Structures are given as C-alpha cells and as structure tokens.
Amino acid sequence: MAPDHAIETRDLRKSFGDVHAVDGVDLRVPTGSVLGLLGPNGAGKTTTVRILTTLLRPDSGEARVAGLDVVREQDALRSRIGLAGQYAAVDENLTGRENLEMVGRLYHLGGNVARRRAMELLAEFDLVEAEGRLVRTYSGGMRRRLDLGAALVARPPVLFLDEPTTGLDPRSRLALWGTIEKQVAGGTTVLLTTQYLDEADRLADSIAVIDHGRVIAEGTSDELKARVGGERLELTLEDSAQCGASIEVLAPMADERPTTENGVVIVPLRHRAGSIAEAVRRLDERGVAIDDIALRRPTLDDVFLTLTGHAAEEQEKEAAA
Ligand SMILES: Nc1ncnc2c1ncn2[C@@H]1O[C@H](COP(=O)(O)OP(=O)(O)O)[C@@H](O)[C@H]1O
Ligand SMILES: [Mg+2]
Numbered sequence: 001m002a003p004d005h006a007i008e009t010r011d012l013r014k015s016f017g018d019v020h021a022v023d024g025v026d027l028r029v030p031t032g033s034v035l036g037l038l039g040p041n042g043a044g045k046t047t048t049v050r051i052l053t054t055l056l057r058p059d060s061g062e063a064r065v066a067g068l069d070v071v072r073e074q075d076a077l078r079s080r081i082g083l084a085g086q087y088a089a090v091d092e093n094l095t096g097r098e099n100l101e102m103v104g105r106l107y108h109l110g111g112n113v114a115r116r117r118a119m120e121l122l123a124e125f126d127l128v129e130a131e132g133r134l135v136r137t138y139s140g141g142m143r144r145r146l147d148l149g150a151a152l153v154a155r156p157p158v159l160f161l162d163e164p165t166t167g168l169d170p171r172s173r174l175a176l177w178g179t180i181e182k183q184v185a186g187g188t189t190v191l192l193t194t195q196y197l198d199e200a201d202r203l204a205d206s207i208a209v210i211d212h213g214r215v216i217a218e219g220t221s222d223e224l225k226a227r228v229g230g231e232r233l234e235l236t237l238e239d240s241a242q243c244g245a246s247i248e249v250l251a252p253m254a255d256e257r258p259t260t261e262n263g264v265v266i267v268p269l270r271h272r273a274g275s276i277a278e279a280v281r282r283l284d285e286r287g288v289a290i291d292d293i294a295l296r297r298p299t300l301d302d303v304f305l306t307l308t309g310h311a312a313e314e315q316e317k318e319a320a321a
Contacts, residue, residue, distance in 0.1 A: 007035070009063040012063055033190075036194060036200030082152055083161075103150045107153060124179075126145065144172070233275055233296075234295075253270060254268050
C-alpha cells in the first residue's frame, strides 16, 4: 500500500564544515503530488535532493521516501526513485539509446526488456530520430530530455528533478515542462527544485521556499504570491502632484489601498485582466496624464525580498551544457 506521503522529512540536517547546507528541513509531500522546492543558488536544494536520493547521508534528522528510510533502507529505496537534474548525468560518448539501455541493465532488466523500455522512452521524449547519435552532439534540451528518460527507466513512483530547466532556452523549457506534466498525470510523485517562481507556479501543487538550508515559507503559488502582494500596476504620472488624485481614482480597482513610492503609484490589483486599459480610462476621465504604466507580477526576487529581506543573490548564469 502506498503511504500517504511519498516524501517525509523531519529536522533534516547536513553541514559541510561551517556551512549548514541543510539546517532543519521538514517536508511532507502527499503521494501523487508535486512539491516545488524554490530557492536561490546555495540554498540547500541539491543537498536535500542528494540526501533524499541516498547519495548523501544526513548528519541528523529523518527522511522517508516511498515509505522507506533513506539511510537504513537505502538499497530497497534506490529502485523506487528516479533523479534527473541540472547536470545531465548521461554519458557523452554513448548514443541516446545506449544510455537508456545501460540504465536498464543497471536496474537488472533483461537485454530485450531494457531495449524495449529504451525505445519507449525515446519515443516519449521525442528522441527517436537522434537515438543513434552520440550524446555529445545533442543540444542542451535533448540532453535534459534524455536524462529525464534515464531517470524513468525503472518506472519509479517518486521522481526528483533538480533544476530541470536551468540553463535551457525558453522553448526547451516549455517542452520539458510538458514532459514533466505528463509524468505527473501518470501518478508519479515529484520533488522539483527550481530558482524560478514561474516554473514552480506551473508545475507544483505546493511550494516550499528554502533559503540558507531552511524552509522559510510554504504554500500554494497563489498563497505565496499573495504574501508578496500579488500583481500590481505601477504608474508614473506626468505631474507627480496628481498622485493623490490618482490614488482616489484607482482605488476601486485595488485589493488594498494604492500607495506611492518614489513618485510611482502602486496599485495592488484585484483582477489582472484589462487593468491597464481601465486605469488609463479612469485617469483620462480625471485629466491625469500618464508618463509610464506597467503591470508587475511578483518574481522570485520579490518573494525573497519580502520573506528574507535580501534579494535572491545570483541567478544561474551558465549556459546549457
Ligand atoms: N560537497 C560539498 N562540500 C562543501 N560545501 C558544499 C558541498 N555541497 C554543497 N555545499 C554548500 O552547501 C550549500 C548548499 O548547496 P546546495 O545544496 O548545492 O545548494 P543549491 O542546490 O540550492 O544551489 C552551499 O553553500 C554550498 O556551497
Ligand atoms: Mg543545486
């Protein structure tokens, strides 16, 4: 019987010298759902994933995945999890098909079964045409798809994706999101790490924001956005003396009372649709001239700034391998 929670951790900790990479993490991921572990570089995402996939022993705390203890039952656990990530673990000097067959044999599938499974996955991940090419000739997006395929060879009920789209171009990102969604629709439990709110937004049922090894906020994407203030309109007026008047005029569109910050009028929006046009119309009727108007959605930086008081330092800069 499947446990209610496919992933459960209690006060998980791991340090490297003075660095508390994972500093007391509690997570509960209901079976069949997707948890987005959202945080900047160095937050402790990969360390958490490595502990949960038995690659690293925690210093203390407990973690169970698919009902199995990650330390005491690591051998049994390995066949029930898949891991794919930012650094695709496929062999450059083998073809796509060879890579998948090799993984199948590592899982003790017979030669025929391994071959059949490889072909299935190549088809699923749109790699049939490239199956006989060495992986070193693959694009970044193709490698990530192959890597994801490799993680799925043994049909694991729990899948870990460590920054699956970091470094990919927007089109490959979208394609990979679709692929991940298909897996989720098939009932796989997924823990996904990401630096991008939009990725967590699209894929995750719930999000845990992690910083300096700690979960600093949890909730659905809507709940987190609400904490950062949701979407807002930002307006600069030709005559800043009219800020007060514009606040009165725009207040009916707002969730909370509009404010001004350094001469910019900020309107927390109740509804996004048509808000620019409505604001322009309302201000026009009152003879208020607009210099600039923009719709701002909360970004990961806003989430971080609001929750931690510091910006999410550096975004990942490296290009697709
Ligand atoms: N093997 C290691 N040795 C020393 N420090 C490490 C090691 N792995 C991770 N760290 C440090 O632990 C912190 C968390 O790293 P990591 O889990 O990789 O973060 P993320 O995946 O969120 O970017 C960072 O400060 C990182 O430098
Ligand atoms: Mg990482």
